[in-house]
Amino acid sequence: MEVVPVRAFKDNYVWTLRNETHAAVVDPGEAGPVLDYLGREHLKLVAVLATHHHRDHVGGIADLLEKFRVPVFGPKNEPIPTLTQPVSEGDRVSIPELGVSFSVLDIPGHTRAHVAYYGAGALFCGDTLFACGCGRLFEGTADQMFKSLSKIAALPDNTKVYCGHEYTLANIGFAKTVEPQNNALNAREARDRKLRDAGKPTVPSTLGDEKATNPFLRCREPAVIESANKYLGTRLADPVRVFAAIRDWKNNS
Ligand code: ZN
Numbered sequence: 001m002e003v004v005p006v007r008a009f010k011d012n013y014v015w016t017l018r019n020e021t022h023a024a025v026v027d028p029g030e031a032g033p034v035l036d037y038l039g040r041e042h043l044k045l046v047a048v049l050a051t052h053h054h055r056d057h058v059g060g061i062a063d064l065l066e067k068f069r070v071p072v073f074g075p076k077n078e079p080i081p082t083l084t085q086p087v088s089e090g091d092r093v094s095i096p097e098l099g100v101s102f103s104v105l106d107i108p109g110h111t112r113a114h115v116a117y118y119g120a121g122a123l124f125c126g127d128t129l130f131a132c133g134c135g136r137l138f139e140g141t142a143d144q145m146f147k148s149l150s151k152i153a154a155l156p157d158n159t160k161v162y163c164g165h166e167y168t169l170a171n172i173g174f175a176k177t178v179e180p181q182n183n184a185l186n187a188r189e190a191r192d193r194k195l196r197d198a199g200k201p202t203v204p205s206t207l208g209d210e211k212a213t214n215p216f217l218r219c220r221e222p223a224v225i226e227s228a229n230k231y232l233g234t235r236l237a238d239p240v241r242v243f244a245a246i247r248d249w250k251n252n253s
C-alpha cells in the first residue's frame, strides 16, 4: 500500500491509500481533486475515512458517494450526515482491497469526538497533532487535548504522522519562539524549508521527530516549562497547564 497526498483547498491534504487498482481516502474536504486523481490513475474508490466533522475534511464525501457506493467511516459522536460506519476507540477499520486495517483512537480536543486511524505504521490524525504543532481547541478542553496528544505520543517513534494540513513552517516558527535552543528543531527547519522550496510536502513526519521538536509534545521539558512561565508571568509546572499556556500563546502570536 502506498500513501499519496492529494491537495485540496489552500493547504489541506486528502491522504489517499492505494495499490494498483483500489484506493481509500482520508478526510476528503473536496471531491474534485480526489476524482481527478482517481480518474487519472484508474483507481476504484473503496472507502472513505473521516477524522472529524469540519467541512474542510468531510465536504467532498457526498460528491464522492455519487460516483462510488462505499462505506464512510468516521467518529460516532459527531454530526457527519454521510457517515455509514460510526466508529470510536477500540473499533477496527478493515480495507480488504488494500490489505490493511486500522485501529481507531479517540483523540478529542480539536472537536469533541475527533478520531485517529492507526495501522501499518501510519497514523492519520486530522487536525489533532500537526507537524510541529497541534490543532486549536474548538470543542474540547486543554485537558482533553493533552490526553489525546499523550495517547498519540505513546505509539512507536517510527510511526508516520499524516496530519490534515501543511502548516509545518509556520508551526516551526512558533516552536522556535518557545524553544530557541532546540538543535533538533533548527535542523528540522532547514530540512522542511528545503522540502517546501522544492514544492514537496513536509508531511508525513515521524512521531520521533515530533517528540524531539513539537512543543505541544514537550510540556515536561524544562525549556518549554520556562517559556510558558515567562509567557504567563507565573510559575507552573503541571504539564496540562504548560500545554494550555503554549496553546494560548500560539493563538495570540
Ligand atoms: Zn478541523
Ligand code: FE
Pocket (backbone or CB within 6 Å): 054, 056, 057, 127, 164, 165
Ligand atoms: Fe482542518
